[in-house]
Amino acid sequence: MDPKGATAIVTGGNSGLGEATARSLLAAGANVYSLDIGGEAPEGATHIVCDVSDPASVKAAVAQVEGPVHILVNSAGIGGMGQIATAEGPGDVAAIRKVVEVNLLGAINVTAEVAHRMIGNDPVGEDGERGVVVNACSIASFEGQEGMTAYTAAKAGLAGLTLVWTRDLGKHGIRCMGIAPGFMATPMVAFLPEAFVAELLKDAEFPKRAGTATEFAKIVMTILENPLLNGDVIRLDAGTRPPARTEWSVG
Numbered sequence: 001m002d003p004k005g006a007t008a009i010v011t012g013g014n015s016g017l018g019e020a021t022a023r024s025l026l027a028a029g030a031n032v033y034s035l036d037i038g039g040e041a042p043e044g045a046t047h048i049v050c051d052v053s054d055p056a057s058v059k060a061a062v063a064q065v066e067g068p069v070h071i072l073v074n075s076a077g078i079g080g081m082g083q084i085a086t087a088e089g090p091g092d093v094a095a096i097r098k099v100v101e102v103n104l105l106g107a108i109n110v111t112a113e114v115a116h117r118m119i120g121n122d123p124v125g126e127d128g129e130r131g132v133v134v135n136a137c138s139i140a141s142f143e144g145q146e147g148m149t150a151y152t153a154a155k156a157g158l159a160g161l162t163l164v165w166t167r168d169l170g171k172h173g174i175r176c177m178g179i180a181p182g183f184m185a186t187p188m189v190a191f192l193p194e195a196f197v198a199e200l201l202k203d204a205e206f207p208k209r210a211g212t213a214t215e216f217a218k219i220v221m222t223i224l225e226n227p228l229l230n231g232d233v234i235r236l237d238a239g240t241r242p243p244a245r246t247e248w249s250v251g
């Protein structure tokens with residue numbers, strides 16, 4: 001999918017991985033819409049205020065995007081930690097539900113609306129492609145650590161849906177891929193104590209450093225460019241396999 005002249009929707013495009021992706025898409029000549037609950041879109045992109053966890057908000061936001069939509073990047077997300085249960089009581093299921101509503105149902109809400117629009121696109125290129133969907137998954141999709149019920153429920157779900165959406169949408173010339181980053185230096189994780197970050201990064205094989213949002217955006221651009229990338233989740237984690245827990249896992 002050539003981004004030049006294409007229309008892209010990036011959820012969470014006002015910060016971190018989504019923002020870097022929006023910037024790369026703009027630089028490649030795409031029309032970019034950031035569906036984000038807050039913040040400011042990068043210059044050249046259009047911000048549409050949207051809560052991805054609210055189907056009505058998503059419907060209204062997608063309706064504001066003019067013309068065919070060719071690219072969707074589901075990057076909106078929030079963090080959240082908490083044990084499923086402790087000796088003191090059951091886990092905070094309301095907090096778990098909130099993370100799942102944003103990180104998993106949010107991507108489902110947006111993909112349902114946008115993929116429907118994509119199906120109506122004119123096919124382009126040799127393969128007759130109509131659209132590409134990219135999901136921001138996580139290494140917690142595969143190796144959730146202690147205390148990650150909410151985040152892993154959402155990100156494992158999203159990784160699993162990447163293949164299901166490929167199977168639902170392939171017949172319409174729409175591809176779907178996931179990217180599973182390890183620790184990336186973005187505003188989402190900026191509040192974490194330095195010692196915690198150091199502990200997370202020691203599990204990277206090489207290089208032992210946080211990933212950058214630009215490195216994420218580069219994978220998105222590769223996915224767009226290469227039509228054989230479909231139905232899979234690419235790890236972007238410097239070989240990290242997270243251990244069961246860190247010193248900081250919630251007790």
Ligand SMILES: NC(=O)c1ccc[n+]([C@@H]2O[C@H](COP(=O)([O-])OP(=O)(O)OC[C@H]3O[C@@H](n4cnc5c(N)ncnc54)[C@H](O)[C@@H]3O)[C@@H](O)[C@H]2O)c1
Pocket residue numbers: 011012013014015016017018035036037038039050051052053074075076077078102103106136137138139180181182183184185186187188189
């Ligand atoms: N940073 C990391 O280490 C890391 C690692 C793996 C996966 N991820 C995932 O990548 C994605 C982007 O994370 P990031 O680090 O760039 O975070 P970020 O906090 O920098 O950006 C997230 C964006 O999503 C928006 N957002 C939050 N809730 C929303 C909602 N309900 N509706 C619409 N927009 C909403 C925020 O306003 C923000 O602009 C997330 O899905 C995150 O889970 C991040």
